[in-house]
Amino acid sequence: xxxxxxxxxxxxxxxxxxxxxxxxxxxxxxxxxxxxxxxxxxxxxxxxxxxxxxxxxxxxxxxxxxxxxxxxxxxxxxxxxxxxxxxxxxxxxxxxxxxxxxxxxxxxxxxxxxxxxxxxxxxxxxxxxxxxxxxxxxxxxxxxxxxxxxxxxxxxxxxxxxxxxxxxxxxxxxxxxxxxxxxxxxxxxxxx
Amino acid sequence: xxxxxxxxxxxxxxxxxxxxxxxxxxxxxxxxxxxxxxxxxxxxxxxxxxxxxxxxxxxxxxxxxxxxxxxxxxxxxxxxxxxxxxxxxxxxxxxxxxxxxxxxxxxxxxxxxxxxxxxxxxxxxxxxxxxxxxxxxxxxxxxxxxxxxxxxxxxxxxxxxxxxxxxxxxxxxxxxxxxxxxxxxxxxxxxx
DNA sequence: ACCTGAACACCGTTCAAGT
DNA sequence: ACCTGAACACCGTTCAAGT
Numbered sequence: 001x002x003x004x005x006x007x008x009x010x011x012x013x014x015x016x017x018x019x020x021x022x023x024x025x026x027x028x029x030x031x032x033x034x035x036x037x038x039x040x041x042x043x044x045x046x047x048x049x050x051x052x053x054x055x056x057x058x059x060x061x062x063x064x065x066x067x068x069x070x071x072x073x074x075x076x077x078x079x080x081x082x083x084x085x086x087x088x089x090x091x092x093x094x095x096x097x098x099x100x101x102x103x104x105x106x107x108x109x110x111x112x113x114x115x116x117x118x119x120x121x122x123x124x125x126x127x128x129x130x131x132x133x134x135x136x137x138x139x140x141x142x143x144x145x146x147x148x149x150x151x152x153x154x155x156x157x158x159x160x161x162x163x164x165x166x167x168x169x170x171x172x173x174x175x176x177x178x179x180x181x182x183x184x185x186x187x188x189x190x191x192x
Numbered sequence: 193x194x195x196x197x198x199x200x201x202x203x204x205x206x207x208x209x210x211x212x213x214x215x216x217x218x219x220x221x222x223x224x225x226x227x228x229x230x231x232x233x234x235x236x237x238x239x240x241x242x243x244x245x246x247x248x249x250x251x252x253x254x255x256x257x258x259x260x261x262x263x264x265x266x267x268x269x270x271x272x273x274x275x276x277x278x279x280x281x282x283x284x285x286x287x288x289x290x291x292x293x294x295x296x297x298x299x300x301x302x303x304x305x306x307x308x309x310x311x312x313x314x315x316x317x318x319x320x321x322x323x324x325x326x327x328x329x330x331x332x333x334x335x336x337x338x339x340x341x342x343x344x345x346x347x348x349x350x351x352x353x354x355x356x357x358x359x360x361x362x363x364x365x366x367x368x369x370x371x372x373x374x375x376x377x378x379x380x381x382x383x384x
Numbered sequence: 385a386c387c388t389g390a391a392c393a394c395c396g397t398t399c400a401a402g403t
Numbered sequence: 404a405c406c407t408g409a410a411c412a413c414c415g416t417t418c419a420a421g422t
Contacts, residue, residue: 008405026218027307029395042398043406051396110302115219130351140352140365147351148340148369159322159339160332173332177340180376181369200386221414234417235387243415 009047011037016054021105025055025112056118062102063118065093066125070132078136083149083182086133088175091153095171107154126150136188145185149178201239203229208246213297217247217304248310254294255310257285258317262324270328275341275374278325280367283345287363299346318342328380337377341370 015036019028030051034041048054069089076082094103106113106122113119134146156174207228211220222243226233240246261281268274286295298305298314305311326338348366 024304024307026304030397031395040407041396042408045397045399046405108306112216112218112304114300115216127353138354140348140354140357140361141368143352143354144344144348144365144369147347148344151343151347152336152340155339155343156332156336160335161319162330162332162335165332169332173336176333177336177373177376180372184369184372222416223414232388233415234389237416237418238386 008037008039008043012044012047012054013058017058017101017105020055021101021108025051025109025116052116052118055113055116058102058105059118059122062099062106063121063125065099066122066129069093070125070128073129073132074135078188080182080185080187082135083133083146083185084179086129087149087153087178087182090129090150091171091175091178094153095167100167103154103157107157133182134185137186139186142185145181149181152178152181200229200231200235204236204239204246205250209250209293209297212247213293213300217243217301217308244308244310247305247308250294250297251310251314254291254298255313255317257291258314258321261285262317262320265321265324266327270380272374272377272379274327275325275338275377276371278321279341279345279370279374282321282342283363283367283370286345287359292359295346295349299349325374326377329378331378334377337373341373344370344373 012033016028016033019033019036022028030041030044034044044054048057069086072089073082073086076085093099109119113122130143130146130150133149134142152174153171156170160170160173204225208220208225211224211228214220222233222236226236236246240249261278264281265274265278268277285291301311305314322335322338322342325341326334345363345366348362352362352365
């Protein structure tokens with residue numbers, strides 16, 4: 001509908017995501033992005049308000065997915081089954097569609113993301129999701145286990161150095177380790 | 193001995209570490225560092241070859257500690273007791289002396305560190321240490337658990353949001369969770 | 385040995401101007 | 404609506420020059 005900007009806006013997003021992931025956000029200049037598109041640096045500012053805002057648009061989908069997941073997680077009972085389901089859905093989201101590239105970008109640019117609005121939003125969502133995962137047990141141990149269970153999904157992308165391992169295998173092992181961590185979070189007494 | 197540079201070099205390191213941690217490496221300009229010291233930007237280049245090299249000098253101690261720990265870890269038998277001892281020593285190093293500030297810098301600047309020589313060195317050491325921790329079991333699950341055990345130490349700094357928790361408590365809970373993860377790494381058959 | 389002043393190429397951003 | 408050219412203040416780095 002409001003897609004009046006032809007394809008240029010999408011092409012900028014794609015090229016920026018690629019370069020930001022390869023070289024890092026700060027290390028990639030808008031001149032490079034513009035050159036790759038055969039366009040002038042100033043042209044980018046017709047489509048985006050700032051460099052920061054290019055990242056926001058890339059990360060948008062992911063933020064929405066996380067919001068949906070958080071809402072769902074918070075609506076479920078605080079049981080082990082819920083915790084496992086949340087992590088599994090998270091892993092599904094991370095390993096599916098075009099999210100893996102966004103994911104690699106995220107891993108590469110954690111620090112830069114801190115000073116970007118989109119980055120702070122993402123970080124906030126991670127903490128809310130972790131809180132939802134350890135819902136019903138707010139002990140330090142539970143908080144740490146919840147965060148590490150989410151990290152297990154992320155880490156499986158780079159921590160496992162076995163050659164020729166498939167994405168499916170990475171996911172399986174991530175969930176296996178996450179499950180162990182979650183099992184040590186206490187479930188509150190069942191409510192009548 | 194070769195400490196001919198009075199105290200300026202050390203003052204630069206201290207101020208840079210502080211600002212880099214607060215605002216991030218890329219977001220901190222050398223002008224800010226210089227101004228804080230009442231000195232000109234160019235003066236910094238008398239003491240350091242580049243901005244990058246300021247970080248290297250800050251991270252130097254830590255690299256040496258990690259080298260020592262890796263060497264020790266690799267010389268020990270591949271038992272659960274060793275894995276636990278490595279993580280415990282790692283935690284001790286992270287929680288002691290002036291390392292906590294370097295640690296926070298490290299957490300804040302993971303991405304920037306990737307394009308810095310010092311950062312790549314640190315990352316390399318982390319992987320070697322993880323490999324040493326899961327020595328004797330190179331399955332994907334073991335690799336992931338080893339990395340997460342190290343992460344547990346790091347994460348305890350920010351993942352646990354309980355107010356008024358002490359550093360000692362953070363360390364205790366980190367080691368508790370790490371121990372669980374390590375227990376699931378297989379020990380090779382004992383050698384005669 | 386220690387530091388300054390001035391210059392360098394590059395950065396993100398703005399804006400009047402063109403089609 | 405879409406893009407350019409030229410300018411802005413700022414960045415990291417260099418270097419001749421001062422003490």
